[in-house]
Amino acid sequence: EVQLVESGGGLIQPGGSLRLSCVASGFTVNSNYMSWVRQAPGKGLEWVSVMYSGGGTYHADSVKGRFTISRDTSKNTVYLQMNSLRAEDTAMYYCAREEKRSFDIWGQGTMVTVSS
Amino acid sequence: EIVLTQSPATLSLSPGERATLSCRASQSVSSDLIWYQQKPGQPPRLLIYDASNRASGIPARFSGSGSGTDFTLIISSLEPEDFAVYYCQQRSIWPLTFGGGTKVEI
Numbered sequence: 001e002v003q004l005v006e007s008g009g010g011l012i013q014p015g016g017s018l019r020l021s022c023v024a025s026g027f028t029v030n031s032n033y034m035s036w037v038r039q040a041p042g043k044g045l046e047w048v049s050v051m052y053s054g055g056g057t058y059h060a061d062s063v064k065g066r067f068t069i070s071r072d073t074s075k076n077t078v079y080l081q082m083n084s085l086r087a088e089d090t091a092m093y094y095c096a097r098e099e100k101r102s103f104d105i106w107g108q109g110t111m112v113t114v115s116s
Numbered sequence: 117e118i119v120l121t122q123s124p125a126t127l128s129l130s131p132g133e134r135a136t137l138s139c140r141a142s143q144s145v146s147s148d149l150i151w152y153q154q155k156p157g158q159p160p161r162l163l164i165y166d167a168s169n170r171a172s173g174i175p176a177r178f179s180g181s182g183s184g185t186d187f188t189l190i191i192s193s194l195e196p197e198d199f200a201v202y203y204c205q206q207r208s209i210w211p212l213t214f215g216g217g218t219k220v221e222i
Binding site for chain 1: 148150152154158159160161162165166169171203205207210211212213214215216217
């Protein structure tokens with residue numbers, strides 16, 4: 001079965017760091033573009049970061065310089081390192097696979113709450 | 117970045133009725149437009165890609181159309197499970213962007 005399982009979310013103080021993990025099964029993470037998409041409580045979807053199949057990365061301006069996407073092919077896992085967290089980063093973070101230029105597989109999400 | 121504007125924000129309909137959702141892009145995205153459905157407490161679900169292609173397992177009552185800057189998602193006859201929030205997304209130019217969503221409510 002093709003699926004994504006995120007973990008690593010939690011309550012963190014402003015300025016703190018977290019690393020989210022997304023474990024893939026049923027496919028290999030280096031064969032597709034893999035993205036993180038977030039959703040603040042009661043709000044819409046916001047694309048955050050992508051790791052291209054070739055290894056390049058790209059981040060939204062709102063997180064550039066603070067967030068870093070990476071992968072470990074031996075663990076078939078994609079990560080999102082989040083530093084200098086702000087209250088506005090509070091959201092459910094979803095990992096998503098891109099296939100046919102659309103997100104066809106989504107994880108259930110991991111919640112990040114930035115608050116003192 | 118490309119801004120996607122969805123309308124209406126809320127659509128109040130009854131089961132069996134036809135739903136017409138709109139997504140307008142601030143510049144042309146060709147046919148690189150995707151539709152998702154999201155229910156409370158769940159991740160989004162892919163419905164339509166390339167503006168008009170139904171994803172695997174999506175019922176034929178869902179159809180997408182449009183190109184350039186104007187796109188439409190039609191649900192021909194609403195089933196109880198179709199009441200949800202619908203988002204459009206463009207894949208033409210990075211950064212990827214989503215519309216603000218249309219809530220289809222009973």
